[in-house]
Amino acid sequence: MDVLSFVIVGHVDHGKSTLIGRLLYDTESLPPDKIEEIKKASSGQGRRTEFAYLLDHLEEERKQGITIDTTQVFFKTPKRRYVIIDAPGHVEFVKNMITGASQAEAAVLIIDVVEGVKEQTRRHSYMLSLLGLNQVVVVLNKMDSVDFSQERFEAVRKDADEWLKSINVEPMLYIPISAIEGDNVTESSANTSWYNGPNFLESLDTMQNKQPPENKPMLFPIQDVYKIDDKRINVGRVEAGVISEGDEIKILPTGESTKVSAVEKFLEKRTQAIASESVGMTTTDSVFLDRGNIVCVPGSEPVLTDTVNASMFWMTKRPFSSDMKLTIRCATQETSCRIERINKRINSSTLEVIAENSDVLENLEVAQVTIKTKKPVAIKDFNDVQELGRFVIVHDENICAGGIITHVG
Amino acid sequence: MNTNLSQLDKLENQSIFIIREAYSQFRDVAMLWSIGKDSTTLLWLVRKAFFGKIPFPVLHIDTTYKFKEIYEFREKYAKEWNLNLLVAKNEEAIAKGMSHEKGAFQCCNELKTMALKKAIAKYGFKALYLGIRRDEHGIRAKERVFSPRDEDFEWDYKNQPPELWDQYKTKAAEEEHLRVHPLLGWREIDVWEYVKRENIPVTDLYFAKNGKRYRSIGCETCCSPIDSDADTIEKVVEELKTSKISERSGRAQDKEDDYMMQKLRSLGYM
Numbered sequence: 001m002d003v004l005s006f007v008i009v010g011h012v013d014h015g016k017s018t019l020i021g022r023l024l025y026d027t028e029s030l031p032p033d034k035i036e037e038i039k040k041a042s043s044g045q046g047r048r049t050e051f052a053y054l055l056d057h058l059e060e061e062r063k064q065g066i067t068i069d070t071t072q073v074f075f076k077t078p079k080r081r082y083v084i085i086d087a088p089g090h091v092e093f094v095k096n097m098i099t100g101a102s103q104a105e106a107a108v109l110i111i112d113v114v115e116g117v118k119e120q121t122r123r124h125s126y127m128l129s130l131l132g133l134n135q136v137v138v139v140l141n142k143m144d145s146v147d148f149s150q151e152r153f154e155a156v157r158k159d160a161d162e163w164l165k166s167i168n169v170e171p172m173l174y175i176p177i178s179a180i181e182g183d184n185v186t187e188s189s190a191n192t193s194w195y196n197g198p199n200f201l202e203s204l205d206t207m208q209n210k211q212p213p214e215n216k217p218m219l220f221p222i223q224d225v226y227k228i229d230d231k232r233i234n235v236g237r238v239e240a241g242v243i244s245e246g247d248e249i250k251i252l253p254t255g256e257s258t259k260v261s262a263v264e265k266f267l268e269k270r271t272q273a274i275a276s277e278s279v280g281m282t283t284t285d286s287v288f289l290d291r292g293n294i295v296c297v298p299g300s301e302p303v304l305t306d307t308v309n310a311s312m313f314w315m316t317k318r319p320f321s322s323d324m325k326l327t328i329r330c331a332t333q334e335t336s337c338r339i340e341r342i343n344k345r346i347n348s349s350t351l352e353v354i355a356e357n358s359d360v361l362e363n364l365e366v367a368q369v370t371i372k373t374k375k376p377v378a379i380k381d382f383n384d385v386q387e388l389g390r391f392v393i394v395h396d397e398n399i400c401a402g403g404i405i406t407h408v409g
Numbered sequence: 410m411n412t413n414l415s416q417l418d419k420l421e422n423q424s425i426f427i428i429r430e431a432y433s434q435f436r437d438v439a440m441l442w443s444i445g446k447d448s449t450t451l452l453w454l455v456r457k458a459f460f461g462k463i464p465f466p467v468l469h470i471d472t473t474y475k476f477k478e479i480y481e482f483r484e485k486y487a488k489e490w491n492l493n494l495l496v497a498k499n500e501e502a503i504a505k506g507m508s509h510e511k512g513a514f515q516c517c518n519e520l521k522t523m524a525l526k527k528a529i530a531k532y533g534f535k536a537l538y539l540g541i542r543r544d545e546h547g548i549r550a551k552e553r554v555f556s557p558r559d560e561d562f563e564w565d566y567k568n569q570p571p572e573l574w575d576q577y578k579t580k581a582a583e584e585e586h587l588r589v590h591p592l593l594g595w596r597e598i599d600v601w602e603y604v605k606r607e608n609i610p611v612t613d614l615y616f617a618k619n620g621k622r623y624r625s626i627g628c629e630t631c632c633s634p635i636d637s638d639a640d641t642i643e644k645v646v647e648e649l650k651t652s653k654i655s656e657r658s659g660r661a662q663d664k665e666d667d668y669m670m671q672k673l674r675s676l677g678y679m
């Protein structure tokens with residue numbers, strides 16, 4: 001059975017946890033001992049049993065009633081299995097939200113119809129757009145609090161739509177729901193007779209799995225080289241296309257050419273491997289490959305450059321300053337780098353341009369940057385092959401920024 | 410060629426990717442093998458990742474209270490798969506008579522966590538592979554694929570490093586070690602379906618005898634079997650498809666109180 005993972009994002013208290021709890025409850029995905037455990041835990045701390053409670057597993061989360069870190073929960077419909085990534089809504093934990101969203105294939109944006117579009121609604125959806133998540137369903141929650149008013153729904157929808165347009169997100173749907181009462185969650189509600197679209201669960205079933213880029217020219221970044229018996233096996237994951245025995249290949253950055261002698265997988269006889277498969281590969285000549293080399297098709301090489309122009313989001317409390325020693329990692333490539341220019345600093349919840357040409361960058365800001373790498377890196381447009389079109393910046397062994405390359409060369 | 414990878418293929422490829430990412434950073438690593446179905450599945454994937462020649466030790470934390478079947482299984486496959494097997498015990502605590510009768514929390518902490526600490530100190534491992542899954546327990550659902558532990562072994566679950574796409578954390582100087590979790594995204598049923606597909610050997614404890622089987626195995630003293638007639642892998646898979654009881658409900662350390670698991674884990678428990 002297929003599995004689809006989606007992230008739920010939104011401003012704090014707009015009802016993410018309640019929606020997830022309701023979904024699990026209505027799809028009968030909760031084991032009886034879980035329900036018991038939650039009842040016991042709720043009463044232990046003097047709170048009533050709430051669906052939201054299901055997901056908060058850290059002592060602090062339960063006490064404070066806020067989600068600190070992402071959680072993944074599972075449920076299934078007759079069509080397929082789902083992984084829900086519950087991302088915290090509090091501004092303090094945006095880096096956890098980004099961690100969660102980067103693992104998802106689709107996203108649900110939840111907006112409290114009473115409060116409307118808020119700071120984290122905007123920031124989270126902007127992050128989704130930067131991460132390239134383009135399957136987005138918007139649910140307008142707490143419809144029970146506005147007597148299921150179509151007028152109110154339309155007003156918030158209009159606001160949300162304006163914002164989402166400005167960041168190039170085109171939602172698949174807007175659904176009026178009440179997570180607490182269950183309207184339009186797994187069953188279409190009589191309270192919203194003016195709404196004819198699918199309910200939330202039905203909308204999930206229309207989302208598509210992310211397809212690995214199989215029909216593109218082959219790309220095989222080397223993860224490592226193992227000496228097994230007398231063979232040097234170059235291991236990695238095929239990131240695009242198909243790698244086959246006998247293929248003419250080129251190796252970046254050295255530019256050497258050779259041929260694939262064999263595709264190796266333990267206990268299997270292979271002649272090929274497709275995008276997203278983790279395999280080994282040997283070459284006909286004794287060329288010495290290394291981690292970070294990119295194996296590609298001659299004539300369809302990615303761009304090899306030491307200048308990377310990208311949209312980058314800074315996601316650590318310590319602001320960027322030019323004296324920080326930074327490393328860039330793109331697929332298995334890794335080299336030291338510096339941010340040569342911050343062309344534009346953007347407030348991620350208002351899109352307001354904070355500065356043109358700056359030399360600082362604060363937590364949660366997005367910037368158009370030019371990065372100079374010490375060694376050249378092989379890159380692609382993010383919209384072509386994601387794996388070579390995105391990167392992280394590491395400082396002190398921690399990921400402090402992520403970026404997307406949308407124009408190459 | 411069949412270009413539609415199954416869910417199990419996707420999981421396998423991702424796990425092998427993670428195993429290789431970790432090894433490319435750390436050569437001084439070990440894999441924890443509890444001999445249960447999850448860590449045996451992990452071991453199977455590790456064998457695949459390294460073409461049958463695992464370049465690091467496989468570590469069994471032995472509380473001495475394990476089922477005898479576990480010891481038999483360990484010896485048999487350590488030999489068959491040519492493993493560099495290390496067995497670690499907290500001899501001191503065992504000599505002093507530590508057992509579950511002193512309290513499950515105390516016992517797990519002494520015989521598992523402390524034994525592991527000693528082993529890491531002795532061998533100097535920088536990273537450990539563990540076969541934990543997100544669906545096992547709520548607190549495990551919060552784990553990262555690469556999860557740092559500080560010098561006191563503590564898991565700072567309130568301030569975990571970000572993981573973006575498939576880019577993971579590397580080890581910083583002040584950290585004791587990194588835990589690597591290649592099976593994090595698997596579910597219990599995936600493990601069983603994979604065990605079935607790949608014919609991975611598992612101990613008989615998982616299969617029903619006289620109407621009872623173990624769904625999760627640890628120490629004999631702290632595990633209770635569930636009612637079941639599933640005496641083959643096929644039947645276990647079927648049972649899981651219909652069961653609503655969560656997996657670890659037969660294990661004492663989860664029941665004792667709400668936060669025991671969190672406390673154990675934050676102190677360095679597996």
Ligand SMILES: Nc1nc2c(ncn2[C@@H]2O[C@H](COP(=O)(O)OP(=O)(O)O)[C@@H](O)[C@H]2O)c(=O)[nH]1
Pocket residue numbers: 010011012013014015016017018019050052067089141142143144145177178179180181
């Ligand atoms: N009236 C109403 N209240 C809701 C609804 N959904 C959630 N809430 C309440 O809104 C508050 C925040 O919900 P929660 O799920 O914790 O929000 P989160 O921070 O987004 O996870 C809680 O008090 C919920 O009971 C809804 O559909 N209607």
